[in-house]
């Protein structure tokens with residue numbers, strides 16, 4: 055069906071919006087005044103009323119190469135006509151092996167092995183399970199505890215919300231996983247407000263890991279998981295030296311370090327991965343989103359050679375790791391992934407992001423001094439503006455800014471009292487100006 059036919063057929067009335075229970079959305083607010091998108095190309099969405107909306111958030115942090123890129127569309131189209139699905143267990147298809155090899159080649163260090171999932175949440179749960187099973191396979195079966203971080207977002211599986219640190223994502227869902235501790239988050243607005251890039255102070259917050267080790271003993275701890283830049287919680291940029299310190303402490307105690315790079319992977323910081331950007335090699339990386347440019351759902355866990363080899367050194371049994379998904383390495387996702395990697399490379403998009411970063415940084419920080427803005431943060435092509443909450447009405451001000459910005463033709467992301475930005479890496483300087491200028495106008499009106 056063409057977009058035009060959909061528009062004609064569609065009746066945007068509350069009645070036919072009722073059945074779909076929307077995720078992470080104020081359903082009643084949305085359904086009373088829907089924001090429906092019907093088309094997308096490069097840097098723009100088309101709204102149902104025909105308006106062009108400039109995409110300031112790469113969809114949901116995923117469309118790094120821009121929308122409906124012909125190369126990816128064609129690859130998916132060709133694959134679905136050739137072979138729609140192949141069983142993921144005890145069978146294989148070439149594209150999954152090709153994509154895994156291509157990914158391994160672009161990963162730092164000996165992160166040589168790839169386990170495919172369908173989302174970031176599944177990648178996180180997979181990585182946590184691999185970490186625990188790895189220690190057990192080495193005869194270290196007491197290492198079961200997992201350490202996350204306050205304000206961390208690791209998706210919505212029980213593993214992810216247990217190590218995650220966002221209260222509303224946890225508090226409705228019971229006891230969660232046992233054996234989980236949390237490091238403190240690293241946002242310190244008092245000390246670091248309006249810092250450009252990484253704040254100078256706060257690396258010592260990593261030392262809290264020593265406190266947790268002293269409490270439980272390292273022999274009971276399997277892994278630490280952090281987002282190198284915590285994005286969904288409102289863009290928390292790691293203090294200088296913090297991730298390096300975390301790596302040192304994990305090494306000292308034989309604890310695996312997992313970087314959740316669902317957002318920071320695939321060029322968002324102007325490097326392949328945040329691990330490259332910060333020069334810190336984790337033991338496992340979780341990813342999703344940009345792996346297929348958001349075209350077909352896919353996630354992945356990247357594992358260091360020693361972890362994979364540990365499982366392979368077991369005496370021959372039926373299966374080395376009792377874990378996987380019906381759609382692990384789905385042919386359409388693999389086709390999209392291969393075309394996406396080609397496009398990133400051909401257009402030099404990660405280098406482009408790096409080159410644009412100073413311009414982006416200055417543009418985002420030009421909003422300093424706007425009404426009720428208490429902090430601005432950035433790294434790579436990520437930005438965030440934090441507002442003083444309205445008294446007794448947290449999150450309302452930022453939500454109003456989000457609505458106003460959308461009305462004015464720019465898509466942003468609202469998260470708590472923060473507006474987050476992460477445009478596709480093909481964004482032009484003029485479009486950066488439009489994103490920031492429109493946000494500034496919306497702040498004047500809404501804030």
Ligand SMILES: Cc1ncc(COP(=O)(O)O)c(C=O)c1O
Pocket residue numbers: 172173174175176178207208209210281285286314315316317342343
């Ligand atoms: C760091 C991180 N981990 C995990 C996830 C969950 O990914 P998904 O929504 O694909 O399950 C997200 C989603 O934004 C994320 O930002």
